[in-house]
Amino acid sequence: MIDKLEAAFNYHQQALGLRQERHKVLASNIANADTPNYKARDMDFAGELKKAVEHGRSSGGGLSLARTSAGHLGGQGFAPTSQNLLYRVPDQPSLDGNTVDMDRERTQFADNSVRYQAALTILNSRIQGLKNAMQPE
Amino acid sequence: MSMFSVFDIAGSAMSAQSQRMNVTASNLANADSVAGPDGEAYRAKQVLFEARNQGAHGIGGVGVRSVVEDTSPMRMEYRPEHPLANDDGYVTMPNVEPVHEMVNMISASRSYQANVEVMNTSKQMMLKTLTLGEG
DSSP states (O other): OHHHHHHHHHHHHHHHHHHHHHHHHHHHHHHTTTOTTOOOEEOOHHHHHHHHHHHOTTTTTOOBOOOOSTTSOOOBOOOOSOOSOEEOOOSSOOTTSOOOOHHHHHHHHHHHHHHHHHHHHHHHHHHHHHHHHTSOO | OTTHHHHHHHHHHHHHHHHHHHHHHHHHHTTTOOOOTTSSOOOOEEEEEEEOSOOTTSOOOEEEEEEEEOOSOOEEEEOTTSTTOOTTSEEEEOOOOHHHHHHHHHHHHHHHHHHHHHHHHHHHHHHHHHTTTOO
């Protein structure tokens, strides 16, 4: 029962998590639009999502806890999925080495946030559907 | 929740851009200051940005590394009647370029606006996330 619930939510949950990661990356690009030598980053969203759904987010060498004593137990932290962020190829390189293209970043930012809300809406309606199915009627 | 770091990122950019705006305002205001507290003519200042708080993936905000003085030569103006004129009758004027400053100002305000938008969008996304599963 519980694993079925998890399976019902898993895909969109992963998508939501990745959208949030990407949101942060794009926000960082916009924040550094005037920083010399800053290179704009982004992720291959489809590829990352596929990986996350197939293997789960914590696999693939996530953050490991530092052990300061031999008696400590090892642990695996929540992995920041976007371990392989890519660099954007600039259309018009600027003289100061900065590769942020504001138009592109803002378009991607708007696109990402709308898709985030879409994933949220789908997740919400799925929860509603399951809730309705569980109603005694 | 790591979404909160978006606010840090956008906030750091907003404060950096507003410092840049401050420096620009100071330059424009002092475009004709022939004598400062040290007796020298005002020198234009520029803000140097650097990427900040970068985690393992190079994602982070921006900060002001330092405010440097413009090293370009001072403007010399021929005004023999001026009390600060040198023996040849030239007064040392600030090396402020009003055109550069205006361009800087527009760029800073646009970047500031972009970051405000990032912040607003993030806020809406988070508020919407909080209502997940409700209703």
